[in-house]
Amino acid sequence: MSNLSGKVRIIDIARMAKVSPGTVDRVLHNRGQVSDEKKEKILSIVEKLHYQPNMIARSLAMKKKFRFVSLLPEYRSGEYWEAPEKGIDRARIEIHNYNISVEKLYFNQFNAQSFIAASEKLLNANPDAVLIAPTFRNEAALLMEQLHARNVPGVYIDSNTEDDHYLSYFGQHSYQSGYAAARLLENGLPQGAEILIIRTIRLAGTSNQTQRREEGFMAYFQEKGFTDKYRFTHVKLSADNDAENLKEMENIFKKSPHVGAAIMFNSRVYQVADILKKLKIKGIKLIGYDLSGGNVPALKNESVSFLIAQRPEDQGYQGIMALCNRLVFNKEIKRINYMPIDILTKENIDYYINY
Amino acid sequence: MSNLSGKVRIIDIARMAKVSPGTVDRVLHNRGQVSDEKKEKILSIVEKLHYQPNMIARSLAMKKKFRFVSLLPEYRSGEYWEAPEKGIDRARIEIHNYNISVEKLYFNQFNAQSFIAASEKLLNANPDAVLIAPTFRNEAALLMEQLHARNVPGVYIDSNTEDDHYLSYFGQHSYQSGYAAARLLENGLPQGAEILIIRTIRLAGTSNQTQRREEGFMAYFQEKGFTDKYRFTHVKLSADNDAENLKEMENIFKKSPHVGAAIMFNSRVYQVADILKKLKIKGIKLIGYDLSGGNVPALKNESVSFLIAQRPEDQGYQGIMALCNRLVFNKEIKRINYMPIDILTKENIDYYINY
DNA sequence: AAATTTTCCGTGTGCGCACACAGAAAATTG
DNA sequence: CAATTTTCTGTGTGCGCACACGGAAAATTT
Numbered sequence: 170m171s172n173l174s175g176k177v178r179i180i181d182i183a184r185m186a187k188v189s190p191g192t193v194d195r196v197l198h199n200r201g202q203v204s205d206e207k208k209e210k211i212l213s214i215v216e217k218l219h220y221q222p223n224m225i226a227r228s229l230a231m232k233k234k235f236r237f238v239s240l241l242p243e244y245r246s247g248e249y250w251e252a253p254e255k256g257i258d259r260a261r262i263e264i265h266n267y268n269i270s271v272e273k274l275y276f277n278q279f280n281a282q283s284f285i286a287a288s289e290k291l292l293n294a295n296p297d298a299v300l301i302a303p304t305f306r307n308e309a310a311l312l313m314e315q316l317h318a319r320n321v322p323g324v325y326i327d328s329n330t331e332d333d334h335y336l337s338y339f340g341q342h343s344y345q346s347g348y349a350a351a352r353l354l355e356n357g358l359p360q361g362a363e364i365l366i367i368r369t370i371r372l373a374g375t376s377n378q379t380q381r382r383e384e385g386f387m388a389y390f391q392e393k394g395f396t397d398k399y400r401f402t403h404v405k406l407s408a409d410n411d412a413e414n415l416k417e418m419e420n421i422f423k424k425s426p427h428v429g430a431a432i433m434f435n436s437r438v439y440q441v442a443d444i445l446k447k448l449k450i451k452g453i454k455l456i457g458y459d460l461s462g463g464n465v466p467a468l469k470n471e472s473v474s475f476l477i478a479q480r481p482e483d484q485g486y487q488g489i490m491a492l493c494n495r496l497v498f499n500k501e502i503k504r505i506n507y508m509p510i511d512i513l514t515k516e517n518i519d520y521y522i523n524y
Numbered sequence: 525m526s527n528l529s530g531k532v533r534i535i536d537i538a539r540m541a542k543v544s545p546g547t548v549d550r551v552l553h554n555r556g557q558v559s560d561e562k563k564e565k566i567l568s569i570v571e572k573l574h575y576q577p578n579m580i581a582r583s584l585a586m587k588k589k590f591r592f593v594s595l596l597p598e599y600r601s602g603e604y605w606e607a608p609e610k611g612i613d614r615a616r617i618e619i620h621n622y623n624i625s626v627e628k629l630y631f632n633q634f635n636a637q638s639f640i641a642a643s644e645k646l647l648n649a650n651p652d653a654v655l656i657a658p659t660f661r662n663e664a665a666l667l668m669e670q671l672h673a674r675n676v677p678g679v680y681i682d683s684n685t686e687d688d689h690y691l692s693y694f695g696q697h698s699y700q701s702g703y704a705a706a707r708l709l710e711n712g713l714p715q716g717a718e719i720l721i722i723r724t725i726r727l728a729g730t731s732n733q734t735q736r737r738e739e740g741f742m743a744y745f746q747e748k749g750f751t752d753k754y755r756f757t758h759v760k761l762s763a764d765n766d767a768e769n770l771k772e773m774e775n776i777f778k779k780s781p782h783v784g785a786a787i788m789f790n791s792r793v794y795q796v797a798d799i800l801k802k803l804k805i806k807g808i809k810l811i812g813y814d815l816s817g818g819n820v821p822a823l824k825n826e827s828v829s830f831l832i833a834q835r836p837e838d839q840g841y842q843g844i845m846a847l848c849n850r851l852v853f854n855k856e857i858k859r860i861n862y863m864p865i866d867i868l869t870k871e872n873i874d875y876y877i878n879y
Numbered sequence: 880a881a882a883t884t885t886t887c888c889g890t891g892t893g894c895g896c897a898c899a900c901a902g903a904a905a906a907t908t909g
Numbered sequence: 910c911a912a913t914t915t916t917c918t919g920t921g922t923g924c925g926c927a928c929a930c931g932g933a934a935a936a937t938t939t
Contacts, residue, residue, distance in 0.1 A: 178925060189889045194927065202887055225584050225621045226925035229894050233927095266580045342875065349871035357712020510872035516704035516744075517865035520697065533895060544919045549897065557917060581895035584924050588897095 235269040238296040242278035249461035256485030288312040298492040299323040326484040341479035347385025362429030363400040379434035430454035439463030442472035478511040590624040593651040597633035604816040611840030643667040653847040681839040696834035702740025717784030718755040734789035785809040794818030797827035833866040
């Protein structure tokens with residue numbers, strides 16, 4: 170080669186194959202119009218020299234503009250879904266010079282109809298790639314199928330569906346995270362203690378995510394043969410009626426003096442912490458999920474013992490980057506990407522915030 | 525603007541300021557040779573339009589080659605220092621098209637002289653930026669000072685020194701990680717239990733890293749007023765004499781029947797797990813650091829309860845990327861970057877490996 | 880065998896920027 | 910005021926690649 174950096178360029182290959190750069194280009198992009206003879210010669214040289222296209226130059230030259238669209242639940246400041254969006258923005262800034270734009274669409278996570286409406290908008294936007302939080306699984310699968318038919322790659326974050334039309338998934342192994350939570354909860358718990366499993370009643374039904382977590386949680390005790398060692402009580406709280414929730418919890422503690430721990434599989438364990446505080450009940454080991462909203466102060470003031478987190482910002486970031494790697498850099502993308510199951514305590518949480 | 529993407533280019537600014545692109549270039553790079561009048565006009569337009577140079581195009585055009593050099597301890601496969609190097613390699617591949625090369629130098633982490641020798645090699649290599657694991661703090665600080673005098677930015681990973689000539693640091697808050705470990709160890713431990721604090725004797729003396737961890741660990745018990753609640757026993761093990769270590773531990777357990785937990789602040793807790801297994805001692809809560817070597821199987825077979833990890837791969841990756849961002853993209857770099865204090869158990873470790 | 884179509888291939892241009900060079904304008908000198 | 914120096918500014922080239930265009934060579938048709 171005659172270039173300084175020692176990197177193989179198209180023109181190097183062209184010269185070695187005694188053809189023009191244009192011909193090499195045609196081979197590399199599979200655009201045909203090349204005789205088999207020259208094609209094979211070029212490919213063998215590409216192989217031998219381990220040619221790697223200079224992505225910098227490629228993206229500078231590329232005329233094509235990519236349009237990414239994300240579809241996430243609406244949120245208010247401090248809520249869970251702020252984090253994935255932050256990750257998406259970080260990715261956007263990083264890749265916007267590759268002629269990639271990222272638009273955002275939102276739906277109401279308690280209203281399937283709004284998801285459907287947003288889906289339509291998304292399809293009309295004619296995206297080159299999409300990132301979806303499939304809160305409504307069936308509707309999401311339907312959308313993904315349509316995208317697949319149009320050859321538009323899509324990634325899921327947070328949870329995935331059972332259809333196999335998506336390019337990639339970034340999220341937690343919900344079952345295993347419940348299993349890990351069980352271990353933390355059980356550690357040091359006295360025999361015969363009562364464990365509260367608290368759910369929030371929702372119009373839309375229990376999410377698949379929290380359900381799998383609960384399954385994993387229970388599996389721990391079953392596998393260890395601890396189902397008789399503790400008492401499990403299921404509690405249902407309203408999503409909005411605080412007064413009623415207070416009464417409900419008061420009743421439970423009246424009936425059960427041996428409650429040792431409680432767990433909540435969604436991101437609102439701080440509400441339970443609040444209730445316990447109001448009832449002046451102490452010494453209950455509380456475990457919840459995610460860094461959102463009131464959970465951080467609750468962990469810091471020790472009313473919550475552990476939080477299980479799932480790197481939501483990374484999910485957004487990596488989801489977008491996967492699409493970029495696929496479309497722009499033509500890389501292979503791993504299909505299932507489980508995020509680490511982060512265990513947060515008062516003592517280490519500071520190093521997870523804004524990391 | 526007349527370009528499609530809506531991005532401001534140098535030529536757009538030139539046209540608006542009624543000058544040539546070359547003049548704008550001179551202003552942007554502070555190369556002088558521009559009249560104050562035009563300079564100010566150009567700068568005001570740059571400001572108003574929020575001009576952001578296209579880094580893609582810049583790096584394609586840039587003639588300058590950057591030479592990064594890393595200085596890490598030598599290691600054998602599976603050992604701790606394999607991870608940072610993996611991160612460095614990942615960064616290297618990602619940035620090699622920006623005309624950045626990364627060379628690696630090594631030293632023997634038990635021999636200060638080898639660090640000094642490697643330092644000399646490093647300086648002779650005339651690097652544009654360096655990444656250093658300052659195992660030998662004084663020697664590292666000296667090296668950093670010389671680099672600083674030559675205007676060569678350097679980052680520390682793993683631990684840092686007290687000099688202030690480094691650009692940035694990526695590593696764990698050792699003290700706090702010891703504090704967090706204490707919390708995990710104490711949870712569920714019965715009153716009066718004995719806690720073993722195990723060190724490895726080293727010729728080079730205790731590393732600053734493990735010392736700070738131990739300080740944080742002890743601080744937890746002091747702050748909580750638990751110093752009398754438990755008994756603390758310090759144990760010293762040889763770095764190589766397994767037979768002697770076995771005898772030493774056997775003696776300890778003969779004398780102390782109430783050992784409830786043990787902690788080791790370096791990455792070799794699996795050795796203690798081995799010893800306990802040979803002595804057929806069970807029910808001891810063992811806590812250690814890092815995912816290296818035998819620690820992973822020890823955690824998985826439950827002979828170790830918790831491992832504290834510090835994302836060594838990320839340290840290497842982010843360290844190199846920081847240098848790249850500083851030199852190539854001229855970005856501001858955060859000086860102190862504490863890595864999350866990851867808490868690993870049998871239940872979540874799988875999702876940290878190869879993440 | 881000439882005309883037409885199809886297959887194949889080389890050349891040229893531009894992406895946005897850095898940087899070299901030449902040349903114009905202004906300032907200084909004699 | 911001409912000659913020289915200094916200050917300033919515009920033009921041109923290339924980084925490695927994608928892609929359009931035009932045209933040569935071969936294959937096919939008339």
